[in-house]
Amino acid sequence: MIKRSFIAASILVSTAFSLSAQTEIKNIKKHITFLASDKLKGRGTSSEGEEKAAQYIADYFKKLKLEPMGSITTNGQRYKVAIPSYFFDFTFKKNPNPHDTNTANIVERKGKNVVAFLNNGAAHTIVIGAHFDHLGLGHDYNSLDANPEGKIHNGADDNASGTAGVLELARYYSTNNVKEKYNFLFMTFSGEELGLLGSKKWCDNPTYPLEKINYMVNMDMVGRLNDSTKKLIIYGVGTAPEFVDLIDKTNYLGQKFPTGDSFESRTIFSIKKDSAGIGPSDQTSFYLKDIPVLHFFTGQHSDYHKPSDDADKINYPGEKMVLDYITQFVTATEALPKLKFTATKTQETKSTKFKVTLGVMPDYAYEGKGMRIDGVSNGKPAAKAGLEKGDIVTKLGETVVDNMESYMKALSVYQKGDKATVKVLRKDKEQEFEVEF
Ligand SMILES: [Zn+2]
Structure with missing residues (x-):
């Protein structure tokens, strides 16, 4: 048998432990x-x-x-x-x-x-x-x-x-x-x-x-x-x-x-x-x-x-x-009210394959033809040219864009300073924009 006070103390200790999980x-x-x-x-x-x-x-x-x-x-x-x-x-x-x-x-x-x-x-x-x-x-x-x-x-x-x-x-x-x-x-x-x-x-x-x-x-x-x-x-x-x-x-x-x-x-x-x-x-x-x-x-x-x-x-x-x-x-x-959302600039992803970026977030889950834009970064070529979230890119320069693969292929030929025409579907209407990389 061990001392009662010892049992009491150890119970206290273990309770305290489980409380401060x-x-x-x-x-x-x-x-x-x-x-x-x-x-x-x-x-x-x-x-x-x-x-x-x-x-x-x-x-x-x-x-x-x-x-x-x-x-x-x-x-x-x-x-x-x-x-x-x-x-x-x-x-x-x-x-x-x-x-x-x-x-x-x-x-x-x-x-x-x-x-x-x-x-x-x-x-x-x-x-x-x-x-x-x-x-x-x-x-x-x-x-x-x-x-x-x-x-x-x-x-x-x-x-x-x-x-x-x-x-x-x-x-x-x-x-x-x-x-x-x-x-x-x-x-x-x-x-x-x-x-x-x-x-x-x-x-x-x-x-x-x-x-x-x-x-x-x-x-x-x-x-x-x-x-x-x-x-x-x-x-x-x-x-x-x-x-x-x-x-x-x-x-x-x-x-x-x-x-x-x-x-x-x-x-x-x-x-x-x-x-x-x-x-x-x-x-x-x-x-x-x-x-x-x-x-x-x-x-x-x-x-x-x-x-x-x-x-x-x-x-x-x-x-x-x-x-x-x-x-x-x-x-x-917890001490603060609900946080306020702030839009940010997109971080550059370093890729050896691409010398340029359009500055868009592609919608990888999009199942139709083309590349659907899910987000546009401020100050980047796409935003400057007037492209918007929801636009579906169907052609970049001379290349028809059917999906992500063809989009990436189309993008890979450009150098900084190049210009290209981007064809998009916006609310089912075809539109063209001039981008400068
Ligand atoms: Zn991973």
Whole structure:
């Protein structure tokens, strides 16, 4: 028998611990180990591995007793209430052979997002999202491996890490006994590697009112924090006026610091900020609906989009730091009214293939003929020429534009300073514009 007071004390200790719940390294590790295992064969969109990953995520949301916030389509109609489901299915058209440009061989394929809601009875909601699909066996993606086809691309960092982040934050927010001033929409997207398909489909057919969303936090590749530099890249900091200040103010871990401790000495991350709302991941889809967004990213590495992006290379304590930082950031925004959306300039994507840019965001989910413009960046050639969101580019210079591939081919011949005529369909009417690159 042990002393009564000792039992009482240990109960107190354990209660206190569960009240101040924290994100846990062991959970992050468990999720990534499963999602990036060979069993899931790289979680390619429309594959059996995608299916297994989606089920794993849905089962976890169910275990946390979160509200299903998906919807299913039957005969082209989308239903939400009939059968409550965490799955949000979608279809898209794609040629199974990426090297085949014959449009006759394009087939309809399926994908699914997984969506859950934590209702805290609050007026506004924070979206915590990440894509869970990856390159599968490398067949129809931009694998950077010399000989990728047939090799499993496990995508531990890209993006089992972000998916694990969503799952762990879902657990944290639904068990921490703190009534947050927000509701949370936990979303994992498929089809990201094929062009942000899942997030875009959801934003175009939302199962939750977009106007109630305060801002969206996207995690894509958060598993490779460098322990010495602690570099953390955050995209989208220009999409709400409050972001930059709060990002700096909450850049420490742990609520209490010794008095007299300088701000610099308690700073955790070396943060590289990028203002653009349009970026290489799913936050773009929300930004294009005028929602403030932030994308957290621990940086590029040599295993990116290669079969070697494996679970044993993940910095698990580093990812926990990123998650804890996100929770501190979210808490800091609770003191503020709903954030105001601010449009931003688009960041230049460095590509060796193109010497010029039109300055548009293509709609990768568009299934018709041509290249539909989903967003136009201020001050870039397309905007200067008068092109608008919704325009469908059908011809660029002498090249007929049938799809993304022919658009990129048409763009690749231009040099800075060149001029070209762009033919577009605007509200079914053909119009021509002169662009200068
Ligand atoms: Zn990727």
